[in-house]
Each structure stands twice: as C-alpha cells, then as structure tokens.
Amino acid sequence: MPDEATALTAPDLPALYRRYIGCLNRRDLAGLGEFVDDDVRHNDRPLGLAGYRDMLERDFREIPDLRFDLRLLVCEPPCVASRLHFEAQL
Numbered sequence: 001m002p003d004e005a006t007a008l009t010a011p012d013l014p015a016l017y018r019r020y021i022g023c024l025n026r027r028d029l030a031g032l033g034e035f036v037d038d039d040v041r042h043n044d045r046p047l048g049l050a051g052y053r054d055m056l057e058r059d060f061r062e063i064p065d066l067r068f069d070l071r072l073l074v075c076e077p078p079c080v081a082s083r084l085h086f087e088a089q090l
Contacts, residue, residue: 013080014075016035017073018073021070021084024068025067032049032053040052068086069085071084071085
C-alpha cells in the first residue's frame with residue numbers, strides 16, 4: 001500500500017482500484033495487503049487488515065457467487081468513489 005510520500009497520481013488511482021476489485025473477484029485474500037492498509041476502516045469502524053479479510057471471508061461464505069461489478073468509478077486523488085453492482089443467484 002503506498003504511503004503519503006508516494007502519493008498516487010490521477011492516472012494511477014483508477015488502475016489500482018480496478019486491480020483491487022479484480023483481487024476481490026479472484027478471492028485472493030492473501031493479496032489484500034497490496035490494496036488494504038493495516039488501519040483500514042469500514043463504515044467508519046476500525047477493522048484493520050485482518051478484520052477486513054475476516055469480513056470478506058464471511059461474505060464469500062454466505063454468498064458463494066458474490067462478484068463485484070464496477071459500474072462507475074470516479075477518482076480525484078486521494079479520494080475514490082465507485083458504484084458497485086451486486087447480484088446473487090438465490
């Protein structure tokens with residue numbers, strides 16, 4: 001995960017986010033550390049990388065066909081906004 005000293009440029013951020021979504025869709029939880037920092041927060045709750053990984057493992061267990069379909073991505077470093085589409089086969 002880049003630190004503030006190696007801030008991402010506008011062209012780099014969308015590519016990084018797309019790689020993150022690819023990591024999730026491959027269920028490459030071992031590779032999350034490339035994209036998720038140790039002090040990650042989810043909905044303003046501190047989780048840490050281990051907690052974030054646990055949350056995803058639970059989601060993948062409960063929704064086996066879960067995929068993250070990126071519909072809209074707006075990047076203005078250091079911020080990212082995205083619209084993800086989820087559809088589960090029940």
